[in-house]
Amino acid sequence: MSLPIAEIHRPPADECPKHSHPEGVRIARALAAEAHAGQTRKHGTPYIDHPIAVAAIATDLAHAVGVPFDDDAIATALLHDVIEDSPAHDERVVAARLSPEIAARVVHLTKTGKGEAATAAYYERLMGALPTTRLTKIADRLHNLSELHKAHKAEKLTGYVAETERFVRPLCDGFDDDARRGLHAALDDAIDNACRNGAVREGATTSTTRGHGLYAIVQPRGGEDAMLARLDAILRGGAVRVQLRVKPTDGLEDGAWLELLCRVAERCAPHGASVVVNDRADLAFGARLRGHGVGVHVGDRDLPPAVARALLGKGALIGTSTHSLSQLRAMDDEGSACHLALGPIWASPTKQGHAAVVGDDVLAAACAVATRPVVAIGGITSPARAADVADAGAAFAAVVSAVDGDDLDAVHLMTRRLCLSFAAARAARSA
Numbered sequence: 001m002s003l004p005i006a007e008i009h010r011p012p013a014d015e016c017p018k019h020s021h022p023e024g025v026r027i028a029r030a031l032a033a034e035a036h037a038g039q040t041r042k043h044g045t046p047y048i049d050h051p052i053a054v055a056a057i058a059t060d061l062a063h064a065v066g067v068p069f070d071d072d073a074i075a076t077a078l079l080h081d082v083i084e085d086s087p088a089h090d091e092r093v094v095a096a097r098l099s100p101e102i103a104a105r106v107v108h109l110t111k112t113g114k115g116e117a118a119t120a121a122y123y124e125r126l127m128g129a130l131p132t133t134r135l136t137k138i139a140d141r142l143h144n145l146s147e148l149h150k151a152h153k154a155e156k157l158t159g160y161v162a163e164t165e166r167f168v169r170p171l172c173d174g175f176d177d178d179a180r181r182g183l184h185a186a187l188d189d190a191i192d193n194a195c196r197n198g199a200v201r202e203g204a205t206t207s208t209t210r211g212h213g214l215y216a217i218v219q220p221r222g223g224e225d226a227m228l229a230r231l232d233a234i235l236r237g238g239a240v241r242v243q244l245r246v247k248p249t250d251g252l253e254d255g256a257w258l259e260l261l262c263r264v265a266e267r268c269a270p271h272g273a274s275v276v277v278n279d280r281a282d283l284a285f286g287a288r289l290r291g292h293g294v295g296v297h298v299g300d301r302d303l304p305p306a307v308a309r310a311l312l313g314k315g316a317l318i319g320t321s322t323h324s325l326s327q328l329r330a331m332d333d334e335g336s337a338c339h340l341a342l343g344p345i346w347a348s349p350t351k352q353g354h355a356a357v358v359g360d361d362v363l364a365a366a367c368a369v370a371t372r373p374v375v376a377i378g379g380i381t382s383p384a385r386a387a388d389v390a391d392a393g394a395a396f397a398a399v400v401s402a403v404d405g406d407d408l409d410a411v412h413l414m415t416r417r418l419c420l421s422f423a424a425a426r427a428a429r430s431a
Contacts (some may be wrong), residue, residue: 024098026076031097035079035086043150045409047085050143051078053413056383058139059088060417061105062132064387064424065182067175071131076105079137083110094104107131108228110138125168134171138183140167145190146416149197149236149328157198161191178428185427188421189213193238193419196271207271212426214386214419215375215398220250222406224260228267233270233408241396242268243297258286266291274317281308288312305336319375323355328366328374341398342366344378345389349401360392383417387425393408397422413426 007420019261032051038224039047062069062099082089083106095103108129126137141164148157164187172183194205216239220227226368231242238270244264246257247393265275269292277284277300278294287294295317296308303311305320312318320337322328328340357378367374373395386397397416 004038005415017339021259024071024102025078026074028078028102029095031089031094032078032082035082035089038087041147042145045150047081049409050381051081052077053143054080054136054139054357056143056413057417057420058132058136059385060383061139061142061186061424062135062181062419063384064186064390064421065175065179067135067179067336069135070130072099072105073136074104075102076109076133077136079106080109080140082106097329105130109137119163119167126171131175134174135183138168138171138187142186142420143192143416144239145194146237146413148194149201152198152201154198154202157194161194164351181430182424182428189238189419189423193416196238197236200270205270205359206334208241209272209274212373212395213397214238214405214422215241215243215377215396216415217243217245217398218264218399219400219404220252220260221404224263224371226406227260228263229408230404230411231264231267233411234242234403234415235268235273237412238414239403240418241274241276243276243278243398244368245400258283261287261294262290262292266296268366276317276319284308284316285311288316292315295338297321303333305334321377322357325362325366325369329369332370332372337372339373339396340370341377342377343376343398345376346379346381346385348378349381360388363389363394366393380418382413383421386418387421390422390425391429395427 020431033048036047055074058077059074060067079094079102080085082094083091084274091103091107092104093100106347108126112118126134145160145164148160169184169187172180174186177397192247199206217233218227218234242264244261246252251262256342260275265287268275274295275292276297278297281296281298281303284294284296296312297319299304299321305318308318309316318337319330319339319341321341322331323343328342331337331340341360344355344364345360347357363376372392375396375398376389377398378391378392380397380399381402389397397418402418403411403415
């Protein structure tokens, strides 16, 4: 897995300070590739994937919590481990290839020793660093937490969480209130997800279902085994709700569809993720007869939510689609659905001939009046858009194409980025 630089969100040009190095990101990427050439992480992936992921997560978080993050900051994130990991690429090399200012930031991020005393001194020094430098270190920890499942050891997870609480969390406190809340929420999300993954690796089941976050829609593209592998990557990434979306064109007979739904439910249960099936309340009923707490999401042409409720019972998870503020308010008043999906917020790349685009202003108005959780759906293809719907008040961000790739490491990382951005933005705007 190697995330393209093009996938790193940049702020608009008029928001970048004048001193921002125009070629810094490209040069930093090349310099990082030189410094980390041949290096691998402990779990075997190429080391260069780590700084690229850190740069992406840092820019996502900056957008979510409203912290300016220019090209110099992105370059610093890409180089944050260069001096520490490659003696040939010292401060003078970074300064010559980029600028003394970026080199100074990288030095701030460079550990100079091991042991508790050196670690404490390192973080004490970071407390006085630029906000973007501290944000980069937080992003570094967020990515490392997301990778713990790849070489899981219970004692390592426990120690890593303790170190995060002691040293990394205080880095959030030097930001303004909105950003501070958002960054703390991102760390909360990362720790919670790492612990859930750890529990699953140890054969335990997480009983707590989270009431807001990423709603992933999975489809049987590429066959059942390929879909379940994508689902596993999505669950490790932190999706809290999963919809199995099967259409008649997929060619699944009802019996095979039911079997697949039960397999999806079995995968989701240890992670504490809730499951719904699209359109078919009868298949949800069949899965419930087999002991799986599956719900249903119904659209305009399916059984009304009230009928699905009568079939599945009082405690079943039932969602329904709406495409306007008036329709959402009517379904809210009707009262049978647990959550109300509104969309498309932006044009959807996965549905042809979909309803008219709603926009995030209508989403914000809907979230302000709804008495039930609102699921934003349609065109949420990036962490920035996940943050934007959280900012508008959505309880869930529903994604399809953003997590539908064949590179499972990339699917996991994108899921993590979406979750972190959503959590940070939701907390930052909660006051």
